[in-house]
Amino acid sequence: MSSLGPSAATPSVAQTGNATPPAGITTRDLNLWYGAFQALQNVTLDIEHGIITSLIGPSGCGKTTLLRCFNRVNERYGYVTTTGEIKILGKNIYDEDVSLVELRKHVGMVFQQPNPLPISIYENVVFGMRIHNRRRELNRSATDQAVETALREVGLWDDVKDKLNMKATGLQLEQQQKLCIARLLPLKPEVILMDEPCSALDVEGTRAIEELMWMLRGRYTILIVTHNMAQARRASDTCIFMLLGEIIEHSRTEDLFIAPREARTAEYIEGRYG
């Protein structure tokens, strides 16, 4: 249904000329303060639509903060001041007319610790539809359809199709994390933000989530924060290295790991600090 994604509907977002692909996310001089502490400094980025971008850097460098800017959920965490601009598919999300509720519908987030809601698997998947639609706009066949589509897309359908009414909190961690991705899909998001989505999972679980990311690639712009450099290397198209709230380097993942431009990047990926 949403296989093309909205990039087709907004062809004019490419700001740097016709040759480059449409920008999924662009930021200009983004600065962010928690109280007096500046967590992001002049972040300027162009992230292509439909690819996987990883964010790496030592703890406290602002990776998660930057991620949380893209659905503005930062504003729920205490006193945050932001300046600059973030455009998602050409629309500045700090514009006056932006609705946070609608923004978060289009920009989904997956967390480090899988956080399915304490309701049934079925209700977890349709939770987004329920909160974004009037009750009379939803009928059983539409939600059934959405649940099956979303669960098939994340490869969970065969495992859970017979126990859709089971509490989602009783699933295995890996299945919980897949469910957390599945519950974003009925909302047809443009962007999926992942905050260390595999750090609570074992090797198999990590592999499954990474494979899932490759399946979803193309339709969704995926941003993944990771502490695991090997994961960034094998599971992303482009990679952003951050340090002390600044973007040090943003390039194709192979380039960043094989031939980093910056000395600080090279030292970090060699493991000299971090």
Add this chain to the structure above:
Amino acid sequence: MFVTTPFVRQKERRELFAKIFFGLMAAAMVLPLVLILTHLVYQAWPLLSWEFLSTNPTNGMRRGGIWSAILGTIYLVGLSLFVSAPIGVFAAVYLNEYARDNWLTRIINLAVVNLAGVPSIVHALFGLGAFVLFAGIGRSILAASLTLAIMTLPVIIASTKEALGAVPRSFREACWNLGATRWQTIRRIVLPNSISGILTGVILQVSRTAGETAPVMFTGAVFFKKIEEGELFAYAITDQCMALSMHLYTVTTQVTNTPEALPYAIAVVLLATVLLVNAVSISIRVYIRSRKKW
């Protein structure tokens, strides 16, 4: 190496002593409860009967039952919780889910904590001044219930906040990140997962309100009132009423030549009512909790 030295033995002895000492203190707490209960029931036994529960007092409190006092207490407790439970729960939802940490919130929280510590006699005086005299309600079940409601409100707010706070934050984050408003988050996730704790907190206030004497004595409870026996709607909320707690006080201190068992029997009824309500609340909590897993 690794051998038990005298100093080690000394430490072990002290450890044993400490454990026994603290254990005895914990056990000592149970003893008075058992003694109180057995003593009360033993003393009250000759008077306890269905007739005692279902008839009005007669002969200047010396004969008859305590029906009008039982019904009065039920009215007072029911009406006061009917007022304080919704206000308290909704206030706690605001404080826990909406309020930002600013000076206004801090003042409200401070007020809640301090109100909970105000002695009941002060609430009684406030109720007399505010409801009976200033608002012109007069001494009545309504005025007494409102006074009790003011008294229980801060405690309900505190217990509800605690129940809401026990819902993991990650559930709320999951909802926000899907674009749920705060109200949708509260209605769909927070309240269903905290309702057992909220109810427990509210129901525990039943025992407290049922036992209070001063507030009802100042604002609506009377020495004696004759009502129709067996009629559940015998009081109107503008009536004055009898109350178990005050009845116990009056027959003990104000009436002479009462049967010796009478105060004990009243106390047993009061206690049994409270224990019954607590038992119900615990079963509700166990039932709701059995269906909830995270």
